[in-house]
Amino acid sequence: MKAIQIFDPALCCPTGVCGTQVDQALVVAAADFDWARQQGAAIERYNLAQQPLAFAENAAVKGFLERSGQEALPLVLVDGEVALAGRYPTRSELARWAGLTAQQDASGCCSGGRCC
């Protein structure tokens, strides 16, 4: 199984409900990661505010931060290779990368009609 790594911007909590504005994309993403984990996917999230060392020690992530800045996060690596940047993956993307049985997006970002 492929390892999926999510490098988050500096967050207080993974759904962002503690922030001054709740980011819909973050709420949906947290639910999607939870779903994919339940299906057996190997997903790790790194929060810039809590594990900055994980960002600094990964050449791909460090280079990305230097080139594009923290505004360009999140960054998604699949088996160490950049797979996606600037937005969170959808359920079907997660399923594809993790080799799960494809499933209808139950809460994918397109259903909200905002980000696509």
Added chain:
Amino acid sequence: MQFLDAAPRFLFFTGKGGVGKTSLACASAIRLAAAGRKVLLVSTDPASNVAQVFEQPIGNVVTPIAAVPNLSALEIDPEAAAQAYRDRIVGPVRGVLPEDVVRGIEEQLSGACTTEIAAFDEFTALLTDGELVRGFDHIVFDTAPTGHTIRLLQLPGAWSGFLDTNANGASCLGPLSGLEKQRVQYRAAVEALADAQRTRLVLVARAQASTLREVVRTHEELAAIGLVRQHLVVNGVMPEGEAGRDPLAAAIVRREAAALANLPEGLRGLPIDRVPLMPFNLVGLPALQALLDPAARGPAEAPAQTAQHPSLPDLAALVDDIAADGHGLVMLMGKGGVGKTTLAAAVAVELARRGLPVHLTTSDPAAHLAETLEGSLDGLTVSRIDPKAETERYRRHVLETKGRELDAQGRALLEEDLRSPCTEEIAVFQAFSRVIREAGRKFVVMDTAPTGHTLLLLDATGAYHREIARNMDKSGVAHYTTPMMQLQDPQRTKVLIVTLAETTPVLEAARLQDDLRRAGIEPWAWIVNNSLGAAAHASTLLARRAAHEWPQIQAVREHHARRLAVVALQAEEPVGVARLAALAAPNPPMPVVAPA
């Protein structure tokens, strides 16, 4: 004193500011040490007064108190602990990651939760019998961990996320996940708190209906999370013997007796002690020994001389200046128990009486404006930012909007995150921002929550300000006003610092002023409340207290305040529109009792 009988290993003193928590903790530690026990006194107040009380430096290592055999003390500074935590996280990547990225991380870690959890992290070693506390029979804490902290530690998602490198999207545990202590040690600390054999919680209050109501809330909150062994100490009670000689003393005795007779239901089952009002300021070893030991009090003598001192400025004059602007935000700040609610109501009533539109509001969870006003007045509207209600509204709003598209499992995850105590801070802040916008058209008089809470609120305002500023700059909008800008603008906002004419409250108010100045807010005036100086006293106790007040009022006038008002202690509790209006009436001409 029942609260010291068969004292267990851990003694926690808790209660709102100004009730004498630190004095009682120090006095208890001294008493236990005098009985031959080895005692460690621990302060977790970032503005600790323990060093001042014992007149020697202490700091964050266990330090023997020179003047008291068997007693050592330790000052934990949660702010410093939080800073150490930030350094631990950020240090290794400084110079490695881009500079603006490092700044962003530091900003994210400057919130209230980081500070609270860092403080608890420091607590745990003391509660779980580490090397540090070996050899001590009693550990006396002058504050208890808040219900907020303990709830945070008890969140269902807490430990899974902690152990699995935060991979499971556990609730708002940000700061917790990075701290070094083991889950086992946190759990052991929470268990020690809940163990009646090891831990006693002493609720400190004054004999006032409003503080007693607040104590009920603390009592219930901490009992609900397992701290069941609790005592109540009513501090600063006017001795009945003073009543015969002095109408003011008699009124206070009556008022306090009524408050204690009507003790809220929830407190009646607790063991209760009363500690009498002292005629002196509680600073220095002899004063603290005397607090719990009548034999150490010495003879009660009236002050030797009386003298006139110049008439003191009154609240009426302050209100004149406030009214001149026609509108604006008026915020009353200070430690709990100094009378912010009453004075906010008095200012609002006086402005309304002059025909000005006023909105009186509070963000203090313990304040009861409706009870203070007991009536209504044309032009005066009253509201309350209720943290519980605001949090519930915010939760519902997020679930209905952001959670709309989620499936059941996703909603459950979001709901768990929304149970985080951080949610309350943000919900209260949003309500606060809504209210202060009104100050462009009318007067908004705000009775703020006690100091620590208020500063958290302001901190949230600052974080919000930076976020808005970033977004606005990005999108090229040139003119915008954030709540922080409004608070910093003297044309729009007047901060009134409220204090009592006693040593420690004045020092604490001065520290608050420093904090506000650091946040770019210049306090507009000080109000010295409950002053005895404006009347002659037949009661020896009151006369001695009045004599001790004068140097404090002088200190405020000469060193701290740009404008000053002095409000006299009232014979009757200042409740109701008529009595509130009287507070803002011009001070009567003196005869004043003061040392020559």
